[in-house]
Amino acid sequence: MHSLTPCGCKGARSCILCSIDKVNHLNSKNFATDENTFIYCPFCHLAHNFHCVIDADWCESNELVTTLCRIYIRSETFNRCILECLEEHLAKKTSERLTVCGIFVFCSFMDPKYEAKIIEEIECFQWKASQSGRLKQDFGPKPNFKKKKLRLESFTGLPSFSEKLLPKLKVEANGVLDDFEAVEQCHLDYDPIRGSHIDMHYDDFWLWGDRLVTVNLLSDSIISLTHPQLPYTVLIGQPRYSVVVLSSEARNEWLHGIYPNHIIDRRVAITYRELTKEMKSTEVGRKVTEIASNFGAVQTSS
Template sequence: MSTSTSTSPTCACKGIRFCASCINSERVKNLTSENVNQNFTDYQTYVFNPADQKCYSSPNLSTNSSVTDIQKHSEWFQQQSPDALTNIESFRINGLLILDDFLSEEEEEKLVKDIELTPWALSQSGRRKQDYGPKVNFKHKKIKCERFIGVPEYADQLLKRMSEKSNGVLSSYQPFELCNLEYEPSRLSAIELHQDDMWIWGNRLISLNLLSDSVMTYENSELKKIVFVFMQRRFLLSMFDEARYQWRHGIFSHHIIGRRIALTMREPAKAFQVGGELYEKYGKELIERGNVRIPSVLN
């Protein structure tokens, strides 16, 4: 993809966000290094071990480490006995859940084919998206419900599987939004460290990792800690409670090693649920729309 500045970049980036198409544009060149690159040299680094749900000290890793290096650390921790890990510094992030092999290869192939029936739209940071959800003005806290006509029918299989494999932790999930995000190495696709909006979106965030392995990075500025979560293909990651509200999360562009589709879902915040102060104004209609299913063949 061209990075020439003589033509307008064919992307949707703005502000501090950039991709391969606009990285050499005047807008990005004028950004200070502080805007673009965060310095984590004074942070301690850890790797999440899904076997015991703990984050283990990994001082040899940094935010520049590759997916392969992080994968090796993750697999090493999983192979160790509890006694062998006793002397390694560790801690827990409450609300960080990984469901491995969430889909079979055949189920992934069918799901991706269904996803591909819908056209992709340009998004920021080198991504493309399919957005099934309301149009939200986060700054002014306003919502236009009309765009939200429902979620694809393949959501039902995923919701059922979430409830079954999570021992009920992800049961009774009411999607307020389903968004598919496509990442490509050639576009320098990424998502900056952030916290999802807390006004409209609720506690449990869902991300299903399709087509290639990757790494989700968690950052806590108060603790000065970075945690790498190796995400294998067909893994489902959910964050809630402490992981949702006390940590930022994101994916660096060098952790995109192949075409990746992230199927994400968000549920309503309490204010939009039954009995909440925004239920009658927005919640009731959005919940009704979230229970409509769109046949894949009609997308």
């Protein structure tokens, strides 16, 4: 179900519906000519200089997104670094490398049948217009970010399909999510028709814990990292059916976002968040954790 609200942008946020100029400006960044662009490898956990991995003549975003995600799947299949899986794409034999700790990508988390079932359940909830051309569905406590307080009256738990999805995540994540307790679930709908994207940002540190978990559905995409004190951009492929976890350095020191030209088709993302240790130890935090253990929730009101 989709909201009829044409645009949910506020302040500096924008989409094609309210400011095509800003979207075009974001799309003007050419990673193929930027020597400070790096591509993260999910196998060796290093970021390799773009020009050493992919032919710099590839300037079309759709081709970049599709090719990078195909490389990721090949790397996982053969259990090898992306540099060893690119005979037809490798531009150079050596690579300038960058270390960014805390990035994990699991490419083949679900199959098409499982995805279709999850999407069917998601579509039973109401989509609402959000910032930057996105639609959203929220299930979690309602934060007041200025006062750093939570409202719980409309929070009844997480959607029923997460009762099986969350344990599957823990099994497939090779220990990365063993003690992960999701207390907030957000569904985001991206579509190139709306110029959907998300500006570079940090998730709030006072509330959300170290691990940000995203399940990527319906299409391939790329999430980008930038650093406030370094000139580098790190591109992380998000193949369809994959899970991406940002934690430690990647979550706390690097900003993350998605450029509009890295959305090549409709994409639905399921994002799970945990509480900080400090918030979890409070009375409110314990109540949030208790509510989140219930499944079959109703949608959180705005």
